[in-house]
Amino acid sequence: MRVASLIGGGLVCLVVLVAVFASQIAPGDPAAMVARPMLPLFSPGHLFGTDQFGRDVLAGVVHGARISLLVGVAAALATLGLGTAVGLAAGFLGGFADAVAMRVTEAFQTVPTFLLALALCGVMGASLTTIVVAIAIASWPLSARLVRGEVLRLRTLEYVDAARMAGLRPLSIALTVVMPGALVPVAALFGVTVGEAILVESALSFLGLGDPNVFSWGAMVANGRTLMRTAPAVALLPGMAIAVTVLGISLLGDRFATRQRPS
Amino acid sequence: MTFALSRRTLLASTAAVALPSWLRVPAAFAQTKGGTLVVAADTEPRSLNPAIVASNGVFYVASKVVEPLAEMDYQTGLRPLLARSWDASDDGLSFTIHLREGVTWHDGEPFTAADVAFSAMEVWKPLQNLGRVVFKDLETVDTPDDHTAILRFAVPTPGQLIENALPALTSVLPKHVYADGDIAENPANLEPIGTGPFKFAEHKPGEFYRLVRNEDYWEEGKPYLDEIVYRVLPDASAKSAAIETGEIDLTAFSAVPLTDLARLEATDGVTVIPGGYEGITYDLTVEINHRNPILANVDVRKAIAHAIDRNFIVDVIFLGYARAATGLVPASAEAFYTDDVTLYDFDPAAAEALLDEAGYPRGSDGTRFSVSLRPAPWFNESRAAGDYVKQALQRVGIAVELVSADPGGHIKAVYTDHDFDLAIGTPVWRNDPAISTTVLYQGGLPPGVPFANQYGYDSAEMNELIAAGASEVDPAARVAIYADMQRLAADELPLLPLVEFTFTTVARERVQNVANNPRWATSGWADVWLDA
Amino acid sequence: MRGAAEAAARIGAALGQRVVVLLIVAVAVFALLEVAKGDAVDAYLAQTGGGDAGYAETLRQSFGLAGTVPDRLFTYLGRLVRLDLGTSVAFGRPVTQVLAERLPITLILMGSALLITSVVGTILGIVASRRPGGVVDTLVITVALVLNATPGFLVALVGLLVFAVMLRWLPVGGIGTIGRAEGSPALDMVRHLVLPVSTLALTYLALYVRVTRAAMIEMAGADMVRTARAKGLGGRRLLLRHELRPALMPIVTLIGVQGSAMLGGSVVVETVFAVPGYGSLAAMAVAQRDTLLLAGVVLSGAVLVVAVNALVDILYGVIDPRVRLAGAAGRG
Numbered sequence A: 001m002r003v004a005s006l007i008g009g010g011l012v013c014l015v016v017l018v019a020v021f022a023s024q025i026a027p028g029d030p031a032a033m034v035a036r037p038m039l040p041l042f043s044p045g046h047l048f049g050t051d052q053f054g055r056d057v058l059a060g061v062v063h064g065a066r067i068s069l070l071v072g073v074a075a076a077l078a079t080l081g082l083g084t085a086v087g088l089a090a091g092f093l094g095g096f097a098d099a100v101a102m103r104v105t106e107a108f109q110t111v112p113t114f115l116l117a118l119a120l121c122g123v124m125g126a127s128l129t130t131i132v133v134a135i136a137i138a139s140w141p142l143s144a145r146l147v148r149g150e151v152l153r154l155r156t157l158e159y160v161d162a163a164r165m166a167g168l169r170p171l172s173i174a175l176t177v178v179m180p181g182a183l184v185p186v187a188a189l190f191g192v193t194v195g196e197a198i199l200v201e202s203a204l205s206f207l208g209l210g211d212p213n214v215f216s217w218g219a220m221v222a223n224g225r226t227l228m229r230t231a232p233a234v235a236l237l238p239g240m241a242i243a244v245t246v247l248g249i250s251l252l253g254d255r256f257a258t259r260q261r262p263s
Numbered sequence B: 001m002t003f004a005l006s007r008r009t010l011l012a013s014t015a016a017v018a019l020p021s022w023l024r025v026p027a028a029f030a031q032t033k034g035g036t037l038v039v040a041a042d043t044e045p046r047s048l049n050p051a052i053v054a055s056n057g058v059f060y061v062a063s064k065v066v067e068p069l070a071e072m073d074y075q076t077g078l079r080p081l082l083a084r085s086w087d088a089s090d091d092g093l094s095f096t097i098h099l100r101e102g103v104t105w106h107d108g109e110p111f112t113a114a115d116v117a118f119s120a121m122e123v124w125k126p127l128q129n130l131g132r133v134v135f136k137d138l139e140t141v142d143t144p145d146d147h148t149a150i151l152r153f154a155v156p157t158p159g160q161l162i163e164n165a166l167p168a169l170t171s172v173l174p175k176h177v178y179a180d181g182d183i184a185e186n187p188a189n190l191e192p193i194g195t196g197p198f199k200f201a202e203h204k205p206g207e208f209y210r211l212v213r214n215e216d217y218w219e220e221g222k223p224y225l226d227e228i229v230y231r232v233l234p235d236a237s238a239k240s241a242a243i244e245t246g247e248i249d250l251t252a253f254s255a256v257p258l259t260d261l262a263r264l265e266a267t268d269g270v271t272v273i274p275g276g277y278e279g280i281t282y283d284l285t286v287e288i289n290h291r292n293p294i295l296a297n298v299d300v301r302k303a304i305a306h307a308i309d310r311n312f313i314v315d316v317i318f319l320g321y322a323r324a325a326t327g328l329v330p331a332s333a334e335a336f337y338t339d340d341v342t343l344y345d346f347d348p349a350a351a352e353a354l355l356d357e358a359g360y361p362r363g364s365d366g367t368r369f370s371v372s373l374r375p376a377p378w379f380n381e382s383r384a385a386g387d388y389v390k391q392a393l394q395r396v397g398i399a400v401e402l403v404s405a406d407p408g409g410h411i412k413a414v415y416t417d418h419d420f421d422l423a424i425g426t427p428v429w430r431n432d433p434a435i436s437t438t439v440l441y442q443g444g445l446p447p448g449v450p451f452a453n454q455y456g457y458d459s460a461e462m463n464e465l466i467a468a469g470a471s472e473v474d475p476a477a478r479v480a481i482y483a484d485m486q487r488l489a490a491d492e493l494p495l496l497p498l499v500e501f502t503f504t505t506v507a508r509e510r511v512q513n514v515a516n517n518p519r520w521a522t523s524g525w526a527d528v529w530l531d532a
Numbered sequence C: 001m002r003g004a005a006e007a008a009a010r011i012g013a014a015l016g017q018r019v020v021v022l023l024i025v026a027v028a029v030f031a032l033l034e035v036a037k038g039d040a041v042d043a044y045l046a047q048t049g050g051g052d053a054g055y056a057e058t059l060r061q062s063f064g065l066a067g068t069v070p071d072r073l074f075t076y077l078g079r080l081v082r083l084d085l086g087t088s089v090a091f092g093r094p095v096t097q098v099l100a101e102r103l104p105i106t107l108i109l110m111g112s113a114l115l116i117t118s119v120v121g122t123i124l125g126i127v128a129s130r131r132p133g134g135v136v137d138t139l140v141i142t143v144a145l146v147l148n149a150t151p152g153f154l155v156a157l158v159g160l161l162v163f164a165v166m167l168r169w170l171p172v173g174g175i176g177t178i179g180r181a182e183g184s185p186a187l188d189m190v191r192h193l194v195l196p197v198s199t200l201a202l203t204y205l206a207l208y209v210r211v212t213r214a215a216m217i218e219m220a221g222a223d224m225v226r227t228a229r230a231k232g233l234g235g236r237r238l239l240l241r242h243e244l245r246p247a248l249m250p251i252v253t254l255i256g257v258q259g260s261a262m263l264g265g266s267v268v269v270e271t272v273f274a275v276p277g278y279g280s281l282a283a284m285a286v287a288q289r290d291t292l293l294l295a296g297v298v299l300s301g302a303v304l305v306v307a308v309n310a311l312v313d314i315l316y317g318v319i320d321p322r323v324r325l326a327g328a329a330g331r332g
Helices: A002-020 A057-093 A095-110 A113-124 A128-139 A141-155 A158-165 A170-206 A217-227 A233-260 B056-062 B113-127 B159-169 B236-245 B258-266 B298-307 B310-317 B348-357 B380-395 B407-416 B460-471 B475-492 C002-035 C040-048 C053-062 C069-081 C095-129 C135-149 C152-166 C185-203 C205-220 C223-230 C235-273 C278-287 C291-319 C321-331
Strands: B036-041 B070-073 B077-080 B083-088 B094-099 B138-145 B148-153 B198-204 B208-213 B227-232 B270-273 B282-288 B369-375 B398-402 B422-425 B496-501 B505-508
Touching (some): A002 A057, A057 A095, A057 A128, A057 A141, A095 C002, A095 C291, A113 C002, A113 C235, A113 C278, A113 C291, A128 A170, A141 A170, A158 A170, A170 A217, A170 C152, A217 B236, A217 B258, A217 C152, A233 C135, B077 B159, B236 C152, B298 B348, B298 B380, B298 B496, B369 B380, B369 B407, B380 B422, B407 B422, B460 B475, C002 C069, C002 C291, C095 C135, C095 C185, C095 C205, C095 C235, C095 C291, C135 C185, C152 C185, C152 C235, C185 C205, C185 C235, C205 C235, C235 C278, C235 C291
Parallel strands (some): B036 B227, B369 B398, B369 B422
Antiparallel strands (some): B083 B094, B138 B148, B208 B227, B270 B505, B282 B422
16 A cells, blocks of 8 residues: 555645645636636636636636645644543543543534534534534544543553652643553544545535635535536536545555554 | 326417517417426425515415415506406505405305405514515405405505505415414415415425316416426526426526526527516615714715626626616616616726725725625525625725625624625515615614615615605605605615616426516416427 | 343443433534524525514514523423424424425435445455455555545536436436326336435445455454365355454444444435435525524434444344353343
8 A cells, every 4th residue: 555655645745735836826816707707628828717707717726725725634633632632531530521521422423424514514604713613523522532542541551550659640641641642543533534624624615604705625616516517627626626635635644544443 | 297188279368569579479379278387496485375475485386376466467567366456545545456256265265355354454464574564554454345355544555556566465365264373373374275276286395396277267268287396406507407308397586507598598499588577676786884984984885886897797697687777676667767866887996086085095905994795695696796796895905704694694694783894685676666675775674674774874865755655645756756765875875786687487498478477487377388 | 031131221221321312412402503693583584585573573483482592492302302393494394294204215315325335335345355456456445535535516416417417317306206207106216316325325435345355354364264264165155154254343333334424425415416305404404594403403313323323233243143142241
């Protein structure tokens, strides 16, 4: 699977580069209605053509990389942060608090992730922040369970006992001794979570629950959907951009994921 | 599920005189009786009671079952349905309606003046979204005999207004079905019982509504169709594909993407019909919150008017299926419309000059000030217009942040919480300014009234004009008052009319008598038939 | 006797735990929707085109939206016990009724998609595992991964364009031909479900392929398979009895996980293909701000997931009798 990782790494690098240099590749506001509507592919100055409002599709795809990566990484950090906090608390406090935390975790795991994210975005209104928050609230349980499991395992290990006997307070033991160990499996989840978050964001935008001020790939597909017959590229290109990004991340992350996958 | 079983030659009723060119109705024709018309439906309204919920979504299905007193007509203005004729008293205090005889409800009971009296007093006046305004001064309804109903008003109410309100606001409900219990909870709101050409048969949520022919309809020989099936297809592209493949016969209210129209028009067996919606013209507007001190300045509002290119909206967003508006009264409403008002050409330089003079020069970052903009979420075009207005204003130095919400959240934010600076609105013209247009200018309305003046605009002069129009019984004088209102609105710009638009219908060519009245999609369809 | 009582107690405890979980879901969903700006009346007014302030207040009363938050929560939970989920604003009918109407469609859609993914995914996984790193393996994995990375709505849109609009082999949406009935209704429904089911199945294929493949490769190196091979067993028999059977465990586990994920994915797929199941209902409830309906969909989605997991537990016992024994012994 080394080749796969290389390909994945290459794709991710490409997307990151495009995101970083978006303004150089396609200057200006990607939402600007700059040209004649419905220009075909390979038009001079508009490589990917324009949509029904004269927006440059290439600019949309290029700038969309920023949005997707931003949302993906932010949502993954929020998800893993929330999960880690709950998992640490449950694992350390034990007893009633653990039981409550685990029931709540199960409850959140029972509701289909996308259904919950959809409901949250629906009621909180559409903005990048609410999308990130919604994804985090809908997807934290897996990491919480992982961390809790690690904490329970590590607690019994000798070096934790040693730390306790050395007189460290429980909180410092949690933060300095156990947490670093418990974070290893969480780190492995990072790539997968970013990919999931990008897909969730695109589906929310596709359903019209995205942030109207940014031109994300999902929103572009939703807009281009009505043009599927007349100009399929308007919807297909941003859709393929999503697929390429998520594929790259999953290929790259696979090595960690398979090695660390909990039984 | 039966197809054209019997054929029968019928004489066309009235000869067409001034029909629009797209209306291809031969003077005499062999109508085929029978068949099932399959049409697309976007949504499934919660209630199918058009007497309580006077809205196009409800009418689209329910107007075939529950009839109003009269319908709009291209030749005569109004075509009598349940009413044979009507006349208003000179003092504006009474409005007499002579009802059709020999009409029965779908359950076999006779239709009488008592039903009209009940509908007016118990439903239109207290419960109906639009009737609460138009019938607010209705005091009693006298029924001297079974076929005469006299509406009596406490203060002079223009006969012209009541007449104009007949098509949309006077759906008649059966008293014997609604008399007992809570009208809002009556099961007939979901399975309506009326006098119309079609009877309600079934509703399978998420799939379809089915209406069947009323064999005892009062108009001899009609309706022609055996059944109308409304297939629920919320997705615009799916509707477009379904009409292309013949899975459905017709979609109304511009339900297919505008970009597909050219292709559909070129498709064999499919036709695109742009008329039949004049009676329900929509306006695309920029709603302005005057509570924002910057926007309270009329020169800033004029600058915004100059900054927006209406022709761009017409050409690019509506693909030509719209026209630049001069006010909230559409040009197709010839009785009331005037173009003798101040116009604001697309002129970004003038906009910038006005903003400079008003004391809002560009800052170091090129920005004069920032506003929020909430586009109404219910039309593709209203959302696209939001994107465009944002850019147009940014070009003259006004930074814009778009805020989007679902329909409920949007209504609450704009019309209850006033949590907006600018909004894209889509008010509807309903045949008379006093029905749903003057409320957009009238001051002093309580918060929470949607599609009305929640803009913080309150002008004594405007309020007087509105009050005068609401009680002026002389039609010509009333028209003059509303012309003044249009002029004042163009000078003060409480809100900004951008373009007026109606819809298109896409139909298989075998569907006949499409778009033959100004409220066609929301009328009874008794004369629609399928060419075999 | 003692075993039976213990089993009953165990089942009771598991059931109790699941009820608690569902209760938490109910409260969470209610809390969430209470925070929502704008309520069902505003959504209703948006649909109907306005009215005055009194009209809005009248509606609010009749929708049961008046009162304080704890009042409403208490009312909601009280009704929940009686399986009364309230009245849907968008439909004007009881939520349970709306959900019940759509349950069969949801079960058929989810069931067929789950069945197809698990069977096809397992077969592909086995095929790939025969020669890890080979051409077939690489091809299968690549296709599965690409499909997995592609958003469901894109697969749905392309499927719709190619098979319904361009080739006209399949209908554009819905679950049955309306007003044009011909042929058998069952076959008609199958034709309508081909696109949505295969969209769902394809996008969730990858996990099955990967897990099956990994399990099979692991099993091929496991002691008992080596022993069996040493005993002279080989070929198909070895594959089915000694490798596949233990490898089925993680595959069955996946059904529970996948069921939940697919229910989420069905929102987009059902919306594109106008399938009247839970997914499109959820999207509609959000769009129309139908608080109680949305709560009902989320809650019943959770119930479905719990039910699928219970089913998975039972399947475990069938596949591997040791699970039952171990469970009983562990408690004893």
